[in-house]
Amino acid sequence: MPFDQLSSIKTVSQLTQEIKQLLEGNCRFVTVSGEISNLKVPFSGHHYFTLKDSTAQLRAVLFKGQQRYLSESLRDGQQVICRGRISVYEPRGEYQLIVDTVEQYGVGVLQMKFAALKKKLADEGLFDPERKKPLPAFPKNIVVISSAAGAAIRDFLKICSRRETNAHIMIFPVPVQGDQAPSAISKALTTVNDRIPCDLIVLCRGGGSIEDLWAFNEETVARAIARSHIPVVTGIGHETDTTIADLCADMRCPTPTGAAEMIIPDTARLRQQVQTAASRLQRTILQHLFANTTILSQQWRHLLRFRGRVENLSFRLDPVIERFYRNARHYFQSHQEHLDRVVVRLEHQAPLIQIDYKNQTVQHLQKELTRQIHEILRRNEERLARTAALLQGVSPLSTLSRGYAIVQAQDQSGEQFTVSDSKQVEEGDSLRVLLHKGQLYCEVTEKK
Structure with missing residues (x-):
C-alpha cells in the first residue's frame, strides 16, 4: 500500500x-424532548435513562449533583424536556446527552394508556376488595405462569426449596414480554381454570422498564x-412497579420472591x-396435673377423716337400731x-242384732x-x-177502694212526687190521679 494512503488511515x-x-x-448545548424509558438509579445516585420518540432513542445521564x-x-x-450537552463516551464509542435540567412535558403515551385502562376497569369494579378471593393457607397444587428461563421462576423455586x-408446583411457560405475551398469558389463565x-395461580415476572412489563x-x-x-x-417487577394485573389480582406481591414467601408456608x-x-402445652398439662394432684391429695385426706366419722357414727347407730327394732x-x-x-x-x-235395733230407731x-x-x-x-x-187493712189499695185517690205531679227535673198540699202545684200544671181501678190525667184550672 502506498505511503500516502497509509498516512490517511485513522485509528x-x-x-x-x-x-x-x-x-x-x-x-454544545441542546434541548431535547422525549419519553423516559429504562430508568436506572445505581448506588452512586446518578440517573441513567433513555430518551425516545416513535423512531429513535438517545441515551442520557443526570448526575446526582443536578438532581x-x-x-x-x-x-x-414521563414525557420531559431535557437541556444539556452532547458528549461522546469514547470507551464504548457511544454518544449521550449530559442532562443539566429536566422539565415535565406531559404524561407519556404508555402512562396515558395505563391511566385510561385503570379508570375504566376501576369503574367496572374489577379492583373492588369484595371481588378478592381468599388465599388457601396451605396450598397443595400451585401453577406458576411465567417464563421458564427467567430469573423470576428461579427466585420463586429457590424460596420453595428453602421452605421445604x-x-x-407446576410451571406453565409463557412469554412475558413482547407482542405475543398478552394473549399467551390470557390463554394460560383460561387453560388453568x-x-x-x-389451589392457586401465581403470575410472576422479573423487573424491567414500563415497556418490558407492558404485557401485564x-x-x-x-x-x-x-x-x-x-x-x-402476582409478583411482577420490583416493589415500585404496579401493573393493571396487580390491581386485578387477589393478592399483589412486590416481587416473585415476595410471592413465594407469601403463599408458601415456612416449614421450619x-x-x-x-x-x-x-x-407450652406440655408445661400447661404438667401444671394442671400437679395442681389437680395436690387437690386430689387434699380431698383424699378429707375423705379419710369423713370415713372415720362415718365409722364412729355407725358404732353409735347400731344400739339405736337394736333399740328401735x-x-x-x-x-x-x-x-x-x-x-x-x-x-x-x-x-x-252380735252386730246383726245391733244393726236391726238401730234400724228401728x-x-x-x-x-x-x-x-x-x-206441725x-x-x-x-x-x-x-x-x-x-x-x-x-193498711194497704193503699184498700184505701183507694173506699173512694180515695192519690194525686201526683211532676217537678222541673221530671221526677214524680205526691201532692198533699195545693201550694205544691200551680194553675195549668198537669196531674196524674191514681184510682182504685185506673188513672186520670187532669189539669189544674183553679186552686184555693
Whole structure:
C-alpha cells in the first residue's frame, strides 16, 4: 500500500476523537424532548435513562449533583424536556446527552394508556376488595405462569426449596414480554381454570422498564384474571412497579420472591411454632396435673377423716337400731293383743242384732221428724194469714177502694212526687190521679 494512503488511515481512537470534537463543537448545548424509558438509579445516585420518540432513542445521564433542580422524581413513561450537552463516551464509542435540567412535558403515551385502562376497569369494579378471593393457607397444587428461563421462576423455586414445601408446583411457560405475551398469558389463565385442578395461580415476572412489563397492563390479561375462579397472586417487577394485573389480582406481591414467601408456608418456622406450642402445652398439662394432684391429695385426706366419722357414727347407730327394732316389736305385739280383744268383743255383741235395733230407731225418728215438720208448716201458714189480713187493712189499695185517690205531679227535673198540699202545684200544671181501678190525667184550672 502506498505511503500516502497509509498516512490517511485513522485509528478507532482518532476517528472517535474527531467525532467527539465534531458533535461537542456543533451541538454544545441542546434541548431535547422525549419519553423516559429504562430508568436506572445505581448506588452512586446518578440517573441513567433513555430518551425516545416513535423512531429513535438517545441515551442520557443526570448526575446526582443536578438532581436538586428536579421538581419531581423521574420515572418511566414521563414525557420531559431535557437541556444539556452532547458528549461522546469514547470507551464504548457511544454518544449521550449530559442532562443539566429536566422539565415535565406531559404524561407519556404508555402512562396515558395505563391511566385510561385503570379508570375504566376501576369503574367496572374489577379492583373492588369484595371481588378478592381468599388465599388457601396451605396450598397443595400451585401453577406458576411465567417464563421458564427467567430469573423470576428461579427466585420463586429457590424460596420453595428453602421452605421445604410439600406443595406440587407446576410451571406453565409463557412469554412475558413482547407482542405475543398478552394473549399467551390470557390463554394460560383460561387453560388453568378450565383444565388444571389447582389451589392457586401465581403470575410472576422479573423487573424491567414500563415497556418490558407492558404485557401485564393489557386489558385481556386483566379480564382473564378477573374471570378466574382460582385465586391469583402476582409478583411482577420490583416493589415500585404496579401493573393493571396487580390491581386485578387477589393478592399483589412486590416481587416473585415476595410471592413465594407469601403463599408458601415456612416449614421450619411452622415446625418451630409447633414445637413451641407443644412445649407450652406440655408445661400447661404438667401444671394442671400437679395442681389437680395436690387437690386430689387434699380431698383424699378429707375423705379419710369423713370415713372415720362415718365409722364412729355407725358404732353409735347400731344400739339405736337394736333399740328401735325391740320397741317396734313390742308396739306391734301390744296392738295385736288389743285387736284380738276387740274382735272378741265384737263377736259377743252380735252386730246383726245391733244393726236391726238401730234400724228401728231410725224409722221411729223419721216418723217423728215428719210430724214435727207438718206441725211447723201449719203454724207458719196461720201466722202468714194473720199478717196478710193486717197488711190488707193498711194497704193503699184498700184505701183507694173506699173512694180515695192519690194525686201526683211532676217537678222541673221530671221526677214524680205526691201532692198533699195545693201550694205544691200551680194553675195549668198537669196531674196524674191514681184510682182504685185506673188513672186520670187532669189539669189544674183553679186552686184555693
